Amino acid sequence: MATKMKCLIAGAVLAAATTGPAHAALITATNSTGGSADQSFIDRSVGIVSTGTILDLDITVEWSKCGSGVTADFFCSSGGFPYPGEAFMNLTGPTGTNVVLFSSSYFSGPGSSIDVTNTFNDEAVSSLPTTIQSGTFQPVGALSAFDGDDVAGTWTLRIGDTVGADPILFRSFTLNIRTTGDSVSVPEPGSLALFGLGLAGLGFLRRRRS
Template identity: 45%
Template sequence: MQRISTVGRVLKAAVLASAFALAGGAQAALLTATDTTPGAFDASSGTRTFTLGAGSITDVNIAITFSKCDDPSNTDGGRCAGAGFSFNSEIVFRLTSPNGTIVNLVSAGTYGGETPGSGEQTVLFDDEAATTVGGDSVVSGSFKPVGLLSSMDGADAAGNWTLFIQDTVFQDPLNYFSATLSVTTSDVPEPASLALVGAALLGLAGAKRRKAA
């Protein structure tokens, strides 16, 4: 009887050790990727790709640096050269996760104004921001996107993320300069750790059955 009790204590210790190992594996990690390939979009669209490692997604943010100008194109950044209306309603940004979840960051008509000359701006899309993106002018700052980035939570971050960029109407181009994707994750437990927990639990159950017999 004493031998079985000792086995039970050993197995319980193994279960506790495995549980602590799994808890340690759930530490938060920040994965980031930056794209600096500029582009000018005028009644056209394109994509940029970000590649991240593994981890269970708990939070997603993306910062995009861009400008919306009256002609001519603002490929060098800074303020717009054109002094006419910029037609900000033509801007579209979408983010797609590796598992195919799509979040609208800016939809056509999100910005309603035609403010000229605003030039290069950096907008951080963050579900926890105080206000939602939009308004008459494109201004730098932190804003909630049109959709919910939290809809990506729980999936694996590993793989290619895609930023879709579009200007919907000819003239008054959308100039893209760069973007940084930031994804907070909790580490995925290793299969070996999960197997250890399972084996320990089975062994403990068997020891209890033998003791009862």
């Protein structure tokens, strides 16, 4: 009887080890290669080599809408009316899923150049206001569209402006992606360096277990 009980306990432990909870991770990826778009757009990307199913995602963007002048580090250098409704921004994931953070014609203010930091988060208390301002807001599209996708691959933020003479500026974006999955790899630093060489212009990646 004792032997049988030991076998049952061993079997239960083995089953728990086999079917236990999947890995969970917070993946953070940043691109801080500044740029400017005026009646055009620019794309900024990050490459993620870890795998895992996306549970939740938010993105923080440092950007500006300027009336005219631009500093060397991509801030507005003058006032002037920036026609904020010309600005647009969207995020595309590795599988082709695309989410509009805000579309052109969405904003109606402010009346002068402004430098802002926005965190776009589906769980934010407030929707994105129609006046450009810093803060944490729900995007126009739902970032939950990425839930269930695999995190690995290239993520691209597109920043654009539809009319000339008053540019949109980009300074940086950071993705915070919570994932879970049976196969989550942690690349060696050397592997990350090689991956970066193969993907010119991509940002960097940090991974922390939660």
